[in-house]
Amino acid sequence: MSTTPLTSPLVQARDLAMSFDVSPPWLNRVLERKPRQYLAAVDGVSFEIEKGKTLALVGESGCGKSTVARLLVGLYAPTRGDFQFDGLDAHGIFKTAGGLKLRSRIQMIFQDPYASLNPRWIVEDIVGEPLIEHGLITDKDQLKAKVGDLLKSVGLSPLDMVKYPHQFSGGQRQRISIARALATEPEFLVCDEPTSALDVSVQAQVLNIMKDLQRSRGLTYLFISHNLAVVRHVSDQVGVMYLGRLVELADKHTLFDNPRHPYTRMLIDAIPKMHDTGRARTPVQGEVPNPLNPPTGCTFHPRCPHANDRCRSTRPQFLDFAGVKIACHAVEEGRI
Template sequence: MAVVEREKLLEVKNLKKHFNVGKNAVLKAVDNVSFDIYKGETLGLVGESGCGKSTTGRTIIRLYEATGGNVTFEGKDVHGKKSRKDLKSFNRRMQMIFQDPYASLNPRMTIKDIIAEGIDIHGLAKNDKERMERVYELLETVGLNRAHASRYPHEFSGGQRQRIGIARALAVDPDFIIADEPISALDVSIQAQVVNLMMKLQKERGLTYLFIAHDLSMVKHISDRVGVMYLGNIVELAESDELYEEPLHPYTQALLSAIPVPDPEVERSRERIILEGDLPSPISPPSGCRFRTRCPHAMDVCASKEPKWLEAREGHWVACHLYDNELNTENKQQ
């Protein structure tokens, strides 16, 4: 497959992010997460709230300090101590788009100052005229116009604000953008605008995305590969078409069957896998496989042993004992 030959842009290995919450309680928001992102692709990361997908994104871009593991960007370690110059050049390569279009823009700043922030910090414009030219250009790139530059964020709608957020990220010409639920706060018709814009920008500028969301249908649409997270672990990772057509992990299967489809006939005839119960607390996750408490196929081994991260098919990784051939042959022998 083409994936193998492609150049790795970002490598995440055994990434851990733990938060101390009170005495002796540790919230393992991200626990041993590993994945690669190839140049020019979009990797989707889905999961329910509290599964650690946003924390993963924020840890990669150094908003949180990782508890363990490492992140390599173009062969260079992202974490650990760095000189100011290294950090700055890193900040120009990797950018982020945030979830809440109302909280992600400073209400006291005009749009031109918000967009030009990266230009100012990195000194990308020689003079004021050049700075404004860049701002106008960026505004037009995201489908707004010059007249908007001197206005304040509260005058814009959610979709427009989100595009301003994209323009701010683009101002420093990044290669890699982490989009942290960029569309979940937007209306359906506006979501499509933002997603189309992101895909257009990817084509034009060769961007690489990590697209974090809980909306599986949108993730499938925009992503080349998709990773599914549950309670701080990645449970399955595959090409998006393959994942949606043949999900292997029981959690992925349940998640996919739970999405309501805008088609009444399909809805009437569909058999859902309804998961019992709720997400366990990430402070004291279940032993062994974390999904076992809600899994319809749970076995004895699931409680005692953490499932291995294995390639069940080419390019299709899953962490589930059901697909562990060694284990299954062992069982048969017994």
């Protein structure tokens, strides 16, 4: 059941941008007379997430999803824009002594539970480390008790504390990652493809645990996935990204029932039997352009069946259409 929020959103990203310096080495630049080169991985992304809700970000590989995730947890400082968390200027605070406290409120779950857990540590150390790092618990018995509770909350046993990561299955390892992320009792979890590395049968278990934890703890999620079936299962709102920008942002039902942006349509039409509106299907076609040399105007125009001259020359603005945000000239002009 949805209720009207009484407070401002917990998460507010405004015009976030991140460019990477991908210039060739200095000597090559001088000899070959090449300028510095920057890759705009994220270019002006804005969204809000209400407390207790899930925003999913979708889009093809390289569209900037993980870069947004890393910006939100403070692993990168944005080259433009800002991120307000609970009304605080997060990136201003990350740089100060208050950064540690803020980091304890925002945690990340990574895609690969094999790579993200230290193989030489027992589970007690893996899950307990954030508690020690943030100075939340110093007593050894209290630490054990807390780690035991965290393991129980993700469906594992306190007896698992003495084991090493290799003694667990992929799904169990991701549960250990979730227990670790929950150690500091964060309010916001940034989940970057948390189930993509898992077998399909195990994915649902982990997703259900995440949903239960969200309900019981009032957690807010940014959930990144390229799997639209998973997104449909977990999200309240969905943002579709293309080459570093959001092209459509809508509540889940609107997005899946009535996708408006041609790229969103293309993604949804690629899912077998998921969408049957009678509208002609447009399967995913063409390649994502080189982000170092993006197309002019609407960067989607080389792949878009509705592109015209305006699309090729002018970048569409991200406009509000009755609560759905879309960046597309054809939608704005009422052509589609």
